[in-house]
Amino acid sequence: MVENYLIRIVFFTKNGKKVYTRLEEGLKNVVFEEKGEKTSLKDFAKESFEYHIPLVFIGATGIAVRTIAPFIEDKLYDIPVIVIDEKGLNVIPVLSGHYGMGNDLARDFAKVLNANPVITTATDVEGVYAIDSFAARNGFRILDKSKIKDVSMKLLEGQIVYYKNEIEDLKFQDKEPKNINQASGEKIDFVFTNDKKKDDGTLKLTPKTLVIGMGCKRGKSFEELLSFILEDYTLEELKDNLYGICSIDKKANEIGLLKLAAYLHCKFITFLAEELESVSGDFSESEFVKENVGVGNVSERAAVCVGAKLIAKKQARDGMTKAYATRDLRSIKWQE
Incomplete structure (x- = not known):
C-alpha cells in the first residue's frame, strides 16, 4: 500500500x-x-x-x-x-x-x-499533538476551522482536552496522545460524529467513508475520469465524503487519477497485484485483466483493500472501471 x-x-x-x-x-x-x-x-x-x-x-x-x-x-x-x-x-x-x-x-x-x-507551527515546535494533522491523516473533515485553535491552545498550555466518540463503528488501535482523554462527564473539546451541523461550539470531526476503486487505460484524462464518477455522486458529495481513490501500483503515475484525487481532496492509494489478490470476497474476475496486470479485478479489490466493504460492484465504460466501498472505521490510529 x-x-x-x-x-x-x-x-x-x-x-x-x-x-x-x-x-x-x-x-x-x-x-x-x-x-x-x-x-x-x-x-x-x-x-x-x-x-x-x-x-x-x-x-x-x-x-x-x-x-x-x-x-x-x-x-x-x-x-x-x-x-x-x-x-x-x-x-x-x-x-x-x-x-x-x-x-x-x-x-x-x-x-x-x-x-x-x-x-x-506552534504545535510542532512544542512537540504537541496537532488535531488537524490527525484529521487529514485519517480522513476526517473538520467542520469549523475556528475551533482548531481552541483545542491547540489548551494542549499548548498543558491542559487536558476531552473528546467524545459518537460513532459506533469508530475504534482506535492505539492509546490517546498525551493530554487527550475520552470524556466521562467533563466538558467536551472535540467530538467524532456523523452530525454535520456546525452550530454547537464544539470542534467536530466527521469521517470520510466513501472509497472508489478505479482502473483505466493509460492516458485517460482527468476530465473523463471525473465525469465517470459524477454519474453517481455530486461534486459536493465527493469532496465532503470521499476518503480515497484506490488502484493497482501500475497506475501510481497515472496523471488523470493523480489529478482526480488532488481535485477531490482525497488520498490516491495503490496496491501491488499480490496485495489485491490476497483480499477475500466475491469479485467480478476477468482473465484478460489478470493476464495484463496480474490480478483479475482491480477496481473492486482495490476499493476494499483499505479495509472497506463493497457497496457497488464494478462498472465499466470507455476504458474506465469503478467500484464503490464504505470504509471500516475500526483501524484508526492516533499516532502515525
Whole structure:
C-alpha cells in the first residue's frame, strides 16, 4: 500500500533544477509537474490552487509569497505550498502545514535532500499533538476551522482536552496522545460524529467513508475520469465524503487519477497485484485483466483493500472501471 501524490514544481536557476532532480529521483511515490517556459508563474499557481495540487517553489520565499497571495482563501482548502532554497539546504512549508499535510511533505523532502525542515507551527515546535494533522491523516473533515485553535491552545498550555466518540463503528488501535482523554462527564473539546451541523461550539470531526476503486487505460484524462464518477455522486458529495481513490501500483503515475484525487481532496492509494489478490470476497474476475496486470479485478479489490466493504460492484465504460466501498472505521490510529 502506497500513498501517491501529484506535486507541481517551479525553479528559477540551474542549481534549482539540480535540487528538483534530486527530489524526483528520491521520491518514488511522487509525480512532479514542472512549470513550462511558456506558462506564467501566476497562471501556474492559480491553476494549482484551482485543482488543489501541492506547489513547490525552489527559490526565494518572497517570490512564493507574492505569487500565491491572491489565491489564499481557507486553511482547510488551501493547498500546501513549500519553498526550498536553490542549494537544497532548507525546506519551508509556508501554507497548509497541518490539514494540507505540508509539514509532512516538507519533512519527506528534507530527508531526500539531507536538508533542514523549517517547521514553524506552534504545535510542532512544542512537540504537541496537532488535531488537524490527525484529521487529514485519517480522513476526517473538520467542520469549523475556528475551533482548531481552541483545542491547540489548551494542549499548548498543558491542559487536558476531552473528546467524545459518537460513532459506533469508530475504534482506535492505539492509546490517546498525551493530554487527550475520552470524556466521562467533563466538558467536551472535540467530538467524532456523523452530525454535520456546525452550530454547537464544539470542534467536530466527521469521517470520510466513501472509497472508489478505479482502473483505466493509460492516458485517460482527468476530465473523463471525473465525469465517470459524477454519474453517481455530486461534486459536493465527493469532496465532503470521499476518503480515497484506490488502484493497482501500475497506475501510481497515472496523471488523470493523480489529478482526480488532488481535485477531490482525497488520498490516491495503490496496491501491488499480490496485495489485491490476497483480499477475500466475491469479485467480478476477468482473465484478460489478470493476464495484463496480474490480478483479475482491480477496481473492486482495490476499493476494499483499505479495509472497506463493497457497496457497488464494478462498472465499466470507455476504458474506465469503478467500484464503490464504505470504509471500516475500526483501524484508526492516533499516532502515525
